[in-house]
Amino acid sequence: MKSNWWKWLCAGLLFYTLIAGLLLPVPRMPILHETIRNLYFHVPMWFGMMAMLGISLFYSIRFLARENPQDDIRANEAVNIGMVLGVLGLLTGMMWANFTWGSPWPDDPKLNGVAIGMLAYLAYSILRGSLTDESKRARISAVYNIFAFVMFMLFINVLPRMKDSLHPGNGGNPAFGSYDLDNTMRLVFYPAVIGWTLLAVWLWQLRVRTRRIREYVLEKTNE
């Protein structure tokens, strides 16, 4: 119980997000209407993905510093979970964009930025697949991970400034901050972000443990 408190917190926050997110009143905005509730599900996916990619970067750097194979597993699994969240974020975003912007993939720098990020991390998986030697794979993929992360951050932070985005808060579109003057949306949004990010961490922890068990069993059967 003691060390599991955050899992309970995660489940509680997500139940709260589902119920309050669908039932609490939301501001009436033209075009957006009820789709504004997507804020509780779409945006936290990006927070979760960024958290996972950040964790992955941290463990990649630590791997290069200490050469502990466990760090490589952690970095790799964080990328995998990040990609799952990225796909979910894209799907929820595309559904929403179809209703509000009239097309699932409008020419928007944020969308393109995420697509490039996904390409970079899929390439990371392919790079890992093409290397057979374990320590070599760990080191080379850690180097690529750091390289890709820096360029991805540049891509999503620098380039959207060069062009207006359709996203709220950019290019003359009002930010979400101006919608929730009554603060009810904020009341659901922040718990939702924390809840989904905790879920991502939980999934990641489970994946890392499964990998560890699998490797242990492999070692035992090889003996």
Place this chain on the structure above:
Amino acid sequence: MQLTSQVVHLFRRELLLEQRQKYALAGILLYIAGTIFICKLSFREIHSPASWNALFWIILLFAAVNAISKSFGQESPGRMLYLYTICDPRALILAKIAYNALLMLVLAIIGLGIYLLLIGNPVQDFGQFTLVTILGSIGFSAVFSMISAIASKAGNNFTLMAILGFPVMLPMLLVVIRASKNAVDGLAWSVGGKYLLALLALNVILVVLSYLLFPYLWRD
């Protein structure tokens, strides 16, 4: 400075290697000429400066992947081991980046000549365009030298070089295309200046990143 003298020596070594296999350079030049000719015949005419500009950089992008993939690919394991014992890895990557930047610049200038001849010349501010080309060549070189080192460790296949390189290359490529579009349109330096600065900053980040990460890549 030990590092500087090592970089100079390794740079000279790259030049010497290139001289010994002139066919490789000639091959890349022919590749560029062939690509431009294919574009000429496929497009017939390009009226919009934006398309002219984008096409030029895409041709250079593929030329860069081709030209730089051999950078580490041509080094035999024995030769790498020899280099490992006598020099600093950081000197090696800096020399490779410098040499590949020079190579890219030569390719870009010759490519531009052929491109202007075959497709036409909408460029209004040549000074600015040249500066963008120089900065772009350094950037292409920094990205692909590092990616070439990674790909050479993983069996060195061309597909891997492209899929690893393109997503990482994109921030650079988009800024280059934007900056050179300004030059083509002949916008004032005060307008295009911030893209040139962004390009310079990206180059510095890339070179520093390669300098820091390459030593980890090198050990086998």
